[in-house]
Amino acid sequence: MRVTDGPLNWETQNGYTPRGVRAAGPTVWYQSTAVVAMLDAADEEHARRIRAENERGGDARGVVASVARALGVDIDEGRGHRWDLDHMRRVVPAAETLREERDTALGESKGMLDLLRQAYDQRDAWKTAMEEMDAKHVLPLRRELRDERENSAALAAELRAAQAALRRQPARMVFHATVAEERDWMASDLVTADVLAKISATAPVGSLVDELKNVIVSQAREIARLKGGE
Known part of the structure; x- marks a missing residue:
C-alpha cells in the first residue's frame, strides 16, 4: 500500500486521532481549540503525503529524462513544459522504434549465425576429407620419399668410401x-x-x-x- 492510500494518520497534542474521533460518534462536542488542532494535524498529514508524492514524481521524471537522452528525444521542444504529458510521451514511439530495430537485428544475426554454422560444418567436412586423402595417398608417398633419401644417403656413403679407397692407391x-x-x-x-x-x-x-x-x-x-x- 502506498503512503497516499488509506485514511489520514494524524494525532493532536491532546491525543485526538481519526480513529478516536470516529469511535466517539457525532454526539460528542469538542472545544474549538481541539477542532483547530485536529484540522492542523490533518493539514500536516496532507502536506506530508503531497511531499512524498512529489518526491516519487520527481524520481519518475528523472527516469523519463534519462530515457529521453538515451533515445535522443527532445522533450523540451514545442509549447508547454517538458513534464507535460504530451512531451513525456515522446519517448514511447522512440522506444518502440528501438525495439523494432532490435528485433530486426536479432533476426539478421540469427541468419548470420546459421550461415556461420554452415561454414563451420563445411570446414570440418573439408578437414576430414583432407585427412583421409593424406592418410590414403600422401603418407605412403612420404614414406617412399624417406626410403629413397635413406637409399641415396647409403649410396653416397659407399661412393665416398670407394673414392677414398682409390685415393689411397x-x-x-x-x-x-x-x-x-x-x-x-x-x-x-x-x-x-x-x-x-x-x-x-x-x-x-x-x-x-x-x-x-x-x-x-x-x-x-x-x-x-x-x-x-x-
Whole structure:
C-alpha cells in the first residue's frame, strides 16, 4: 500500500486521532481549540503525503529524462513544459522504434549465425576429407620419399668410401699396346672388381670413370698404331 492510500494518520497534542474521533460518534462536542488542532494535524498529514508524492514524481521524471537522452528525444521542444504529458510521451514511439530495430537485428544475426554454422560444418567436412586423402595417398608417398633419401644417403656413403679407397692407391700411368693387355690390366689386382662395381653402380652414365676408360683405350690403340708403323 502506498503512503497516499488509506485514511489520514494524524494525532493532536491532546491525543485526538481519526480513529478516536470516529469511535466517539457525532454526539460528542469538542472545544474549538481541539477542532483547530485536529484540522492542523490533518493539514500536516496532507502536506506530508503531497511531499512524498512529489518526491516519487520527481524520481519518475528523472527516469523519463534519462530515457529521453538515451533515445535522443527532445522533450523540451514545442509549447508547454517538458513534464507535460504530451512531451513525456515522446519517448514511447522512440522506444518502440528501438525495439523494432532490435528485433530486426536479432533476426539478421540469427541468419548470420546459421550461415556461420554452415561454414563451420563445411570446414570440418573439408578437414576430414583432407585427412583421409593424406592418410590414403600422401603418407605412403612420404614414406617412399624417406626410403629413397635413406637409399641415396647409403649410396653416397659407399661412393665416398670407394673414392677414398682409390685415393689411397698410388697413381700411375699405364699404357697398353693391345686391347688384351688393357683387359688383363683391368682384371688385375690394381683395379679390383669391387671398386669398379661400386663406382659403376653409383656413378652416372658418362661419368669420369667412363671417360678415363675411353682415354686409356684410345691411348693404347694409338701406341699400337705407332709401333706398327715403325
